[in-house]
Amino acid sequence: MTGALILVVGPSGVGKDTLLAGARDALAGDPGFVFAQRDITRPPDAGGEAHRPVSQAEFDRIAGSGGYMLHWAAHGLSYGLPIALQRLRQAGVAVVANGSRATLAQARATLAPVRVVAITAPAVMLRERLQARGRETPAEIEARVARAAAWPVAEADAAVINDGPATDGITALVAAIRAA
Structure with a gap:
C-alpha cells in the first residue's frame, strides 16, 4: 500500500515550521512517518526550516530531469520535494x-493518496510573526497577509488553528498527521 503524502499548507507566518518541527520530534520513533526536507533556492542561513539550499540553475536542472515529485515557485523562490520520497511512499x-x-x-491528481492539513x-498574528522573523520588508509582509486572506484552503482534510501556545498547535498537527 502506498504511503500518504501529507501536505501541511498555510500562509507565511502561520507557524508551519514550528509545528512541523514539533511534530517531527513527537513522531521521531514512529517508522510509519518521515518528514521531507525540501530543496529551496534560498541560502542556508536565511532562517526558517532546515532545507537543502540549491541554486536556481541546479533547481531547474533537477526539475527538468524529473527529480522532484512536486515543485513550485512562490515569493521569488523555488521549492521542490525530491523524487526519492516516492520510494518511501511505495x-x-x-x-x-x-x-x-x-x-x-x-498533487491530488498525480500523487494519491494525498492528505492536506491546513494551518x-x-x-494580526500572521503579521506579528512575519515581522518578528525579519525576512521580509513591510510591503512584502502586507502582500503575504493579503495572499493568506485571498487564498483559503477549502479542500483540506484537516485544519489546525495555530492561535495559541505552540504546544497546542503541535498536538493538533500530530493528531491530524496520525489520522491521515
Missing part, C-alpha cells in the same frame, strides 16, 4: 511535507 511510509496551496490539485491563524 514502501508504505507516509511522507509529511511543508507544501504549497498552489499545488494541491496537481491557519488570524491575520
Whole structure:
C-alpha cells in the first residue's frame, strides 16, 4: 500500500515550521512517518526550516530531469520535494511535507493518496510573526497577509488553528498527521 503524502499548507507566518518541527520530534520513533526536507533556492542561513539550499540553475536542472515529485515557485523562490520520497511512499511510509496551496490539485491528481492539513491563524498574528522573523520588508509582509486572506484552503482534510501556545498547535498537527 502506498504511503500518504501529507501536505501541511498555510500562509507565511502561520507557524508551519514550528509545528512541523514539533511534530517531527513527537513522531521521531514512529517508522510509519518521515518528514521531507525540501530543496529551496534560498541560502542556508536565511532562517526558517532546515532545507537543502540549491541554486536556481541546479533547481531547474533537477526539475527538468524529473527529480522532484512536486515543485513550485512562490515569493521569488523555488521549492521542490525530491523524487526519492516516492520510494518511501511505495514502501508504505507516509511522507509529511511543508507544501504549497498552489499545488494541491496537481498533487491530488498525480500523487494519491494525498492528505492536506491546513494551518491557519488570524491575520494580526500572521503579521506579528512575519515581522518578528525579519525576512521580509513591510510591503512584502502586507502582500503575504493579503495572499493568506485571498487564498483559503477549502479542500483540506484537516485544519489546525495555530492561535495559541505552540504546544497546542503541535498536538493538533500530530493528531491530524496520525489520522491521515
